[in-house]
Each structure stands twice: as C-alpha cells, then as structure tokens.
Amino acid sequence: MSEEISLKEIIRARAVIYRYLKPTPLIHYRPLSEITGFHTYIKHENHNPTGAFKIRGGLNLIASLPQEEKKRGVITATRGNHGQSIAMASRIFGVPCTIVVPHENNPEKNRAMRCFGAELVEYGRDFDEARQRAEEIRGERRLRYIHPANEPLLVNGVGTYSLEIFDDLPDVETIIVPIGGGSGACGAITVARALNPTVRVIGVQAERAPSVYLSWREGRIIETERSDTFADGLATRVPFEMTFNIIRRGISDIVTASEEEIKSSIRLLLETTHNLAEGAGAAPLAAALKMRDRLRDKKVVIILTGGNIDVATLKWVLMDDKGYNGELPHGNTTKRG
Secondary structure, X not given: OOOOOOHHHHHHHHHHHOOOOOOOOEEEOHHHHHHHOOEEEEEEXXXXXXXXXXXXXXXXXXXXXXXXXXXXXXXXXXXXXXXXXXXXXXXXXXXXXXXXXXXXXXXXXXXXXXXXXXXXXXXXXXHHHHHHHHHHHHHHHOOEEOOOOOOHHHHHHHOHHHHHHHHHOOOOXXXXXXXXXXXXXXXXXXXXXXXXXXXXXXXXXXXOEOHHHHHHHHOOOOOOOOOOOOOHHHOOOOOOHHHHHHHHHHOOEEEEEOHHHHHHHHHHHHHHHOOOOOHHHHHHHHHHHHOHHHHOOOEEEEEEOEOOOOHHHHHHHHOOOOOOOOOOOOOOOOOOO
C-alpha cells in the first residue's frame, strides 16, 4: 500500500474506483451565478451511491488492504458519510466492518450503515470520543483501524473528484471545499498544485467547529472544547496531523460560516439546483457568498460534498426560524449540531 499522497497515486486510485463508480457531474447553474456574481459550478458528490464523496476513499482503501487484514475485519469512527463509505466498500469486498458513532448520531446515516452490513457501536458525546473508543476496540479485537483522515489511500481516493474537475473545466480558477477531517481539501490541494498551481483552493469550516481554521491561523494544532454545529461533516474538535500539515502548506484561505449562513445555503441550493445538501455540503456556498466581491466573474467550483441530511434536520432548516440557539432536531446540543 502506498503511503504517498500525489497526483500519480490519485490517478492510480481512479482506475480502482471507476470499476464501481461513475464520475459525478459538474454543472454550471445560471440562476445561481446571477445571485453570486461569479460563474458558479457545482460538483455533485451528492450523486454518489452513498450520497457523499467519501465512498471514493473507502473503495480505494478497502480494495488495497492485504488479504489478512480483510479477513480480520476493519473498524472506524464516523458521524456518517465516512462510515457509509467504509461499510459499502467492506460489503463489496466481503470484509467484516465495525463502526463507532457518537450517541444521538444522525439516525438515517446510522440506518444506512447498518443496511450496508456494518456492526454499529454507539459511544461518546461527539465524534472525537467515538474515535477514541474505536481505537480501543481495535486493540481488543485485533481489527484494522481506519483513521477517518490520516490515511493516504483515503485522500488519494477522494482526490479523484478534483481530477474530474480539471477534466471538465480546465480553466477553473477557484475550488471551495468544506473541511472536517480534511481529506477532500487535501485531495484538491494535491491535484491543483500538480495541474495548475494558480488555482486557489479555499476551505470552509463552521464557526461553531473551527478547530482547523484556528490551527491554520496559529500555525499549530489547536483543539476546541466543542463542535456544536448541525453540519455534522464539519463537527471535529481536533485537527488531524497528516491532513492539517497538507492544508497548512497548501490552502489558499479558510473561511468560517455561521449556522444561519449554512442553513440559508441549503435553501438556496434547493431553490436554484433542486438538489438537497447536508450542512457540510452547503458550507462552500455559504463561504462563497461571503467572498463574492473577491470572486466576481471568476470560474468557481463549489463542492457539494454530500446530501445526507435527515428529515428532521431538513424540516428545521426549511422553517427559516429566527436563529440558531443550540437546540437541534434530535434534542442534542453538542453532538448533532
């Protein structure tokens, strides 16, 4: 297995992934472009079989495991999309799969992981506590632990969506990507640096889960006490060393978005593209709208990383209430956001 993150390895991953997936669409939306003031392209990772970009990394990693590790089984921790990725890939390759999720996690994502055949363990108040428990179980059961981001095979796999962007829009000028664990941002940085270093890769975090933003600004890893955003794909309290180092060296900028800005962007994507976005998937549009003066007339690709928003949260978003007060559709103030 390669421990290198590079254009060469991303191209190699594409050959593996395309046995099971098709490239996702990159669509220019005129109504949305009129609102933003720049040429707005949406990369529809929500059209993948799991509804999110993570499946690319899961397929590349599980396909590459030694037979002994496949036989013993794998374990990981997740808020949902990474877990669905590992669960679906494990089913394809016949690998036993255990996934640890925090209590009161997105119930629809939990159901999807179980439908892919994964054993679910519920533990902890948030993703980071679930991750720590997964690392403990790994030793108890001698399973192959899959870190949610510090895995070159994952990053090379998800980097394939950035290859598709350059295939479809060679003169792209800016790519805006959400940052939770950071694998998608690292893939975009790696591809852009190799194919056209003038392309700006901009990351976005939630204001209420800003660990990577704060760490990038300070030049060192900073852990936050809470990550209480409803955008569960962004809800990490601790940056991951491998991905943070790539982001720190290669990201052009990081922007934070409020809960209301992310909610508004979910509604705007639904109105203008007729696509559902989960919080993390809508966050790049929220960031782009804050930067519209800097982006005016440029060709901008917004990564709609996932559409796995549960019904209760969607109803809450569409209500257009007066403001975010920490009360969430599943009664959770720190886990579901």
